[in-house]
Amino acid sequence: AQSVTQLGSHVSVSEGALVLLRCNYSSSVPPYLFWYVQYPNQGLQLLLKYTTGATLVKGINGFEAEFKKSETSFHLTKPSAHMSDAAEYFCAVRTPPSQTDKLIFGTGTRLQVFP
């Protein structure tokens, strides 16, 4: 069975500071990994994804994540936080193409950015 653990339900940073949101996964097969962002009263928007190949993945809005198989991690980072980054962030795992490409989500991390 696959699962995702997001450490820290709330993260607070100052504007301009480094953002680090942690995600660890459990999977018996090579995982496909995703980060989604959710703004209030909106659906989820894909930030970035890892399937195969390069382990450092760059996404939208200056975010990136690195797949580390040895650590079963896929942490999300951004060098300099902006006020507009305040939102809920979800890490998710999906099995490689199969009959049901459902996503399994973590419980989310709420990012607050202070001026």
Next chain:
Amino acid sequence: GAGVSQSPRYKVAKRGQDVALRCDPISGHVSLFWYQQALGQGPEFLTYFQNEAQLDKSGLPSDRFFAERPEGSVSTLKIQRTQQEDSAVYLCASKGNEQFFGPGTRLTVL
């Protein structure tokens, strides 16, 4: 349309009422998913369609939940005899290369 749309955006139901939630996927997307997101939690998978075929309904929490997609486009999630524990945001996603999510329907059962 440009994205996935859902209606209504908000629904308040009295316990025991039936509700129907609609999802309009991105045109041409074959795959459609429903997820349930309880307050403070991540979305949890409910069911999956490929065209009009419901290929996976393993996440539906009880037989009060029913989903359909009769013409392979619009989908409806129906909840019969709603209970307070059904209160959540119901998200629909359609899939091209990846899943694109709608804004959700927030269901509150009183």
